[in-house]
Amino acid sequence: MAQTQGEHQTKRLDWEALEIGEKLLTLSYVLTQEMVDEFRKGVMDPEAAFPTISQKVDVRPYHLVYHDDGSVNARCAFYCYNPPIPGKRITVQAWIADKYARRGKNYIVTAAVSVDEDGRLLDRVVTHELKQPAEVGKKWQ
Amino acid sequence: MAIVRSYKVGDPLPPLTKHMTQEAINCFEKSGGAKGPSQFTDLETARSTLGTASTVASGRMSLTFAIELLRRYFGADVYNRGGMVDLRFLRPVRPGDSVTFTGKVTGIAREADGNRVSVEVSATNQKGDVTAAGTGTCLVPSGYWPAEE
Numbered sequence: 001m002a003q004t005q006g007e008h009q010t011k012r013l014d015w016e017a018l019e020i021g022e023k024l025l026t027l028s029y030v031l032t033q034e035m036v037d038e039f040r041k042g043v044m045d046p047e048a049a050f051p052t053i054s055q056k057v058d059v060r061p062y063h064l065v066y067h068d069d070g071s072v073n074a075r076c077a078f079y080c081y082n083p084p085i086p087g088k089r090i091t092v093q094a095w096i097a098d099k100y101a102r103r104g105k106n107y108i109v110t111a112a113v114s115v116d117e118d119g120r121l122l123d124r125v126v127t128h129e130l131k132q133p134a135e136v137g138k139k140w141q
Numbered sequence: 142m143a144i145v146r147s148y149k150v151g152d153p154l155p156p157l158t159k160h161m162t163q164e165a166i167n168c169f170e171k172s173g174g175a176k177g178p179s180q181f182t183d184l185e186t187a188r189s190t191l192g193t194a195s196t197v198a199s200g201r202m203s204l205t206f207a208i209e210l211l212r213r214y215f216g217a218d219v220y221n222r223g224g225m226v227d228l229r230f231l232r233p234v235r236p237g238d239s240v241t242f243t244g245k246v247t248g249i250a251r252e253a254d255g256n257r258v259s260v261e262v263s264a265t266n267q268k269g270d271v272t273a274a275g276t277g278t279c280l281v282p283s284g285y286w287p288a289e290e
Contacts, residue, residue: 025194027186030166035172035173035174036172038168038169038171038172038245039168039169039172039173041165041168041172042165042166042167042168042169042170042171042172042202043158043159043165043169043202043205043206043209045205045209046207047209047212047217048209049207049212049217050205050208050221050223051172052171052206053201053205053208054169054170054173054199054201054205055173055174055214056173056199056201070180070190072191072200072230073199073200073230074200074229075227075228075229075230075275076200076201076204076227076228076230077226077227077228078204078208078225078226079224079225080173080208080220080221080223080224080225081222081223083221093256095228126227127204128241132192133180133191134191134192136191136192136197136233137188137191137192137193138192139179140193140232140233141192141193141194
């Protein structure tokens, strides 16, 4: 069943049919000083250099294509290459890096690379998402 | 004067403690452009989506804290340009929790452009429960190491 996410019509996730390697829509945004300040306040670290983390740029492109019952972050890897500079436009390419089933639960692995308008490689993120979020409440109220 | 750094297997990283608040969680989500209620910012959404009795912090907040732990240890000049963290989220972190991140050097391997120092990382809440665990690395350029004999 199709839904609309902003300007995009999304389709319901069919985990079995999801193809590893599928490229997701390219994401582009300008990182503002306000975003950086808010991020640093949130993580209580005035020197935090990668506000791109809170942008969730690997799963946002996924949600421009798919809708589902929600998810829980099970594992995340982050690679630092160059701290992003406020005021620069950042372009993100994300893709479905992997999927697996473990103990009856389905996981999707998304990956994303961020590059700024000057061609500086900023970071790479790989996220494993559990696609049955209610499992969290079953184990930890 | 050249900066010389030295690492050896077994070295502990100075621990880092974070006191979680709903305000901090809200700031984190807002900085990423999140609009509307979510399991991180709204109790009812957390109840209906996760089945939990409280909101939870995004795993990416713990990821950021682990990055801070390593950045403080290795120095921003090298960590922000050659560091990584890979963290598994084992238990929810909630507003009111105090989470302490610790680490230990587990290996040093020579690479083409320096030495990659590996660490194990874990996060423990005020009850002693491990909330996250994983590994991290930092590529420390050869110029930062003591001269070889």
